[in-house]
Amino acid sequence: MAIFVTGATGFIGRHLVPELLANREGEIHLLVREGSAAKVEVLKRRWQAAAPDADIDRLAVVTGDLTGERLAVDPEWIAEHAGSVDHFLHLAAIYDMTATEEQNEQLNVGGTQEALALAEALEVGCFHQVSSVAAAGDYEGLFDETMFDEGQSLPSAYHRTKYESERVVREQSAVPWRVYRPAIVVGHSETGEMDKVDGPYYFFGLLQRIRDLVPGWVPLVGVDLGDTNVVPVDYVAKAIDHLAHLEGRDGEAFHLVNPDPQPAIGLINTIAAAARAPRFVVPLDRSLTGVASAVLPSALRPSSLLRAIADNGVGRLVLDQTIGRLGVPPEVLGHVSFVPVFASRRTEQALAGSGLAVPTLEGYADKLWGYWEEFLDESIRQDKDAVRALAGRHVVITGASSGIGQATAVKVAKAGGIPILVARGLPNLEALRDQLELQGGEAYAYACDLSDMDAIDALTKQLGEDFAHIDYVVNNAGRSIRRSLRLSEDRFHDFERTMQLNYFGAIRLIIGLLPMMREQRHGHIVNISSIGVQTNPPRFSAYVASKSALDSWSNVVSSELVGDGISFTSIHMPLVRTPMIAPTKLYDRFPTITPAQAADKVIGALVDRPHEVNTHLGNLGAVAHTLAPKTAFRVLHLAYQVFPDSAAARGDSGRSEGEQMALARLLKGIHW
Template sequence: MAYFVTGATGFIGRYLVTELVENREGTIYALCREGSRARLQALVDQWGEDRVVPVVGDLSEPDLGVDPQWIAEHRGDVDHVFHLAAIYDMTASDELNEQLNVGGTRNAVALAEHLGAGCFHQVSSVAASGDFVGVFDETMFDEGQRLPSPYHRTKFESERIVREECEVPWRVYRPAVVVGDSETGAMDKVDGPYYFFPLLKRMRDALPGWVPLVGVDLGDTNVVPVDYVAKAMDHLAHVPGHDGEAFHLVNPEPMNTVGLVNTFAAAANAPRFAVPVDRTVTGLLPTQLLPRALRPAALLGRALHLPPVQLALAQTIGRLGIPPEVLGHVSFSSVYASRRTERALAGSGISVPDLDSYAPALWSWWEEKLDDSIKDDGAAVRALANKTVVITGASSGIGLVTAVQVARAGGVPVLVARGREKLDDTVRLIQAQGGTAHAYPCDLSDLDAIDALTKQLREDFDHVDFVVNNAGRSIRRSLKLSEDRFHDFERTMQLNYYGAIRLVMGLLPAMREQQSGHIVNVSSIGVLTSPPRFSAYVASKAALDAWSNVVSSELVGDGISFTTIHMPLVRTPMIAPTKLYDRFPTISPGQAARKVITALVDRPHEINTKTGNLGALAHTLAPKTAFRILHLAYQVFPDSTAAKAGTTPAGKSESEQLLLARLLQGVHW
């Protein structure tokens, strides 16, 4: 069995090919332009399969530009042609939509016929339903619906080509709005609901999460994760007896648009929207008696396309990164039935997951790897463009996000961590976004390895402008349980203190020579608040703080400066073993990385939180009272399961723990 796939390097295409590689046998021919061969080869390397074979062509050419000799040689060998290559962009021009979506489909159909393919699989879209009002099921196609945008029209026309012109058996798949992977959150572009994420981020950073906001009922929408779409397509393509049918890859339970936004707002810890006047009120109005053209939705749709309205939207929501043309497509007038699809998937274990279960993953991926708001920050771009920034602990969490943001601002992140594989993944991510990055694997608890690293960096780079000491080891264990574990103190000191200063000292000669340099130490709020059970960790961070404060006065004349960030609790892999933190208020790696960017750009001596400053003040003004409060916390919060090692120190109730955690937000307990 052999497959021919167009759009294999695209978002859905990559996931589909992954399913074919894992579940099917035979060669998978992947169409790609000559200029995209390197991108496809990188994916082939990730799949680890030499049966994914590139075929050079072009979507806009007859027979997709495939060599006629290749077609002749493979006639009768290809069982399935999957056509995914298209423009999936509401903001694309009419001409581009026509050329690639309509012309591309016609060319793909012709190729399938000339290959004598067993089945042609067209990836269409629910957009083919246009503005149809009511239930739209898989048997429906041309219902006289209006097609309000070039995207809608070309999806309809390309599906019509398959239905009316394709001479080989065919199947059609109509996904709803496709979002990222439901497990990892992986996504490669901003589209659909992602356009609203920058607004949610601004709301989170400007307003407390409990502030209610007034929203407007914009109707229902429908989103599905890309992994569901790919798994469903792979399965449905191989179920016999369904040629000439369409399948709706949708959520059987559509979601109110405001509810969708609120789900992502909850994932972002941003304020939610309340809708004072919703369909329970407006539904009482006899709007269905009006001609379709005079119904509120139709009037609103036409108003959104008026030039004055477009101009006003461009100067308001457009400045927040939301294209005005997207507003007309945030909701669907159709309700998509998917009974046929559900029956065909029965017994496969493939179903649409609930958005609540994977919205946090989608948000985290966007904030950590897709958010490009730093490009609009003139000060950050001026400070970081063409600058070399050494970042430790760069394979995940704060370090990874900082590296991505530095690259987006035009800087060159030098990524340091133990694992080569994860560092290479980050380099590929940055390069795919048009940036430059370099990976240097190094065990930062090995002082000789650090010496070799700094020597190599001095040789490889003309200048090292910034160092971000982010790598760290945290141990949460009471002193009572540490009496026979002195190595806990040694290993935290080895990485958090000795490793950090050895790295800086190895790069100081280069910084002195260039008469400039700035070091950012990611310390802990614990240095200011002295929380119980963190004696090993806080002591190592306090040592780094003290060293930096002393040498700052010695190095200021050489143009070298330091910033210490007393970071609050961050949702990173480092805190994952402490399960009680799952319920605690934390900041995201994206928010933490923003503090690092501020340190690189503004170069303050310290960056603290209000809680951290309050803790330091309490220790200065009323130390006995402060220690009594901390002892209360010591009694309320138990040792972690890993730290207990057979003992069971009692902790107080979960409600007491959450109360104290929320009162003293960001403190490590």
């Protein structure tokens, strides 16, 4: 028997389809708009890469449209497949609190009616409606899976159409049905993957701005807005797959929710902790505000007041000009918390034995923040200087498969640039390219071992043939070795390997692209150097020397190439939390910047083209070495004694963690 899926390219759908491939047999029909065929091909590549053994040929595309009669599916296809579809999974809908009344009505209610008509024509075994807890509206009290029409008020078009679409299924379906009501669905609990900014993500940009302006230890005053409920998309997808194929559960609804409601301010603080931003403190104890909320009329509760302000013309204007400018739509404010408390005992019983349970937000909040900051932050699109400098430009980025290179590629693509992704591993590059294409960007992937001079020559030759111009190069690929000289005396290859990649590979790439840049009379090279070049930390002699060599080479050739319109920027980057530093477990506790913050420095270098990008601490280190070198060396020797060698990091050091962290925080960003 076959499965029919609408909304397969949507957020839940793109995680549900792999579950169906892995756990179910038969053909899987994916309803796709004609204009989304390319998106399906990208998703197929991603699904295949994630599960090489999956039979991707079982996926069959069916062209249609949510607004058409019977979803605009070809009548001949319907006649051919009638009676062969066992499960019809209807996920396609609009999940957006800012959508208009007309959009919600057409896609949520009208789409469900036409999906039901198609399901009936196909004589399916069961129609599965993916609804939302929004159908409960502002019901006060415990709302369980057996409840539906309880006289609840429906405060928005989204709530109303979610209720109406579920009512259509319950009252009009001629085939057996099941309903799934997810809470607010956030990113994947293991990867953080999310498809768009919605729900709590609207507040991420605000947290980012606060983090960049206010030290993380400064408490901020918050307001208890009640409870919310979020679940990761992987839990929702796995649960739907399991529940849809249980015997004897037709005519039931299932709550895909966190069984323990989460205070809205607690959720924000959990994300703030992941972002290393200040946390909000509620002046009144939660138990007191809870009692106060219970006795207040619903119209006077914080969420209701916010909703009333957002619905008022003057209030809306004020909100548009304040939080609206920070990326928070005013209409979202009234829906930051839920009035109902959602029971899920029946769902938990149905999932018993499956191993499926909602993970705690604290366990994956860092994944949500990291993915948003790297892939979903749209602020660069409003940066007119960045868009002007990068739109339509080809930007070669080495080490693009992760870390700083990956984050830079995303920002370049969002600004309208065309990243040319270079690294050793082609699968990771292709996955990033597909991700950028799904977000509407354009990118190209080239595998190259940048420690192999012949491979670099072949790459530059290929780039010259494939592109009419190369406008920027970001030399990001690098190798770091943290080892004292005492432990490197019989490991001369430590110095050879770092020089080969960090110095020889970088200049070989630049030299190979110079003829094209000379001919086009412009080009800018950004070298990702290190704060260590300015501060000379112990145990990094191999790494810092290779970065210093690249700095010196760039400084010399800059005067030779400036007449050709070619310029250089060296970024003396502080410690960044990337895969390169992951082997040094000592760094797990260190204050660092994120790859996205590092990428912001790279974008600034591409746009403004300064000779150097430094930190205050790096400049201070350089001045100290110039004015008082002996004192600087004594301070560094103290650090050499406090921080252990790699072997000692396993527990042989006599120094306390407190000493290490104190020095790490005092001299934030330096590699120790």
